[in-house]
C-alpha cells in the first residue's frame with residue numbers, strides 16, 4: 001500500500017492486439033491526460049510461464065474470472081459453457097497464454113491518487129461488448145465472450161489493468177525490478193495536489 005494517496009501505483013499492459021491495432025499512442029494519451037504520472041515503461045515479448053504467474057498471483061482470480069463469465073452469459077439470457085467457474089477459467093488461462101505471448105506487449109506503471117480505480121474506469125469493463133462508451137475498450141474494440149468462446153480464444157480487450165492496490169503492487173513486482181521504476185517530480189503535480197496553490201501569481 002502506498003504511503004501517501006498520491007503515491008498509489010498501478011500496472012497496465014497494452015496487450016498484443018493493442019499494439020497491432022496501432023493504439024499505443026491513443027492508450028497512453030488516455031491515461032496521461034488524467035494527470036497520472038508514468039514511472040516505468042518497457043516493451044517485451046513475455047513467455048507463457050510469466051503470463052500464467054501474472055494471472056494467478058491472486059489466488060482468487062480463477063474463481064472470480066469464472067464467476068464473472070457465468071454471470072455475463074446469464075445476464076444476456078444465454079447458457080454459459082460450464083456451470084463450474086474453475087473449468088471455465090482453466091480454458092481461459094490456456095487461451096490467455098497463447099494470446100499474451102503472440103507478440104510484443106507494453107508494460108507500464110502509472111502513479112497518482114486513486115491510480116488503480118481511475119485506470120480501471122478509463123479502461124472499461126473486461127468484455128468490450130458491454131464496456132461503457134467513452135472507455136478505451138468501449139471505444140476501440142468490439143469483441144465478446146460469445147465469439148471468443150466459439151472461436152476458443154481469449155477476449156481481445158487491448159489492455160490489462162490491475163484490479164486492486166494489493167494486486168497492483170504484486171503485479172508491479174512481477175514485471176519490474178525496483179530500479180526500473182523512476183522516482184521523479186512532475187511539474188503538474190503542483191496544480192493537482194498542492195494545498196495552497198501559492199506560487200502561481202507573480
Ligand code: CMP
Nearest residue numbers: 069092145148153154155157159160161
Ligand atoms: P484481463 O483484464 O487481462 O483479465 C483476464 C483476461 O482474460 C481478460 O482481460 C480477458 O482478456 C480474458 N478473459 C476473461 N474472461 C474471459 C472469457 N470468459 N472468455 C475469454 N477470455 C476471457
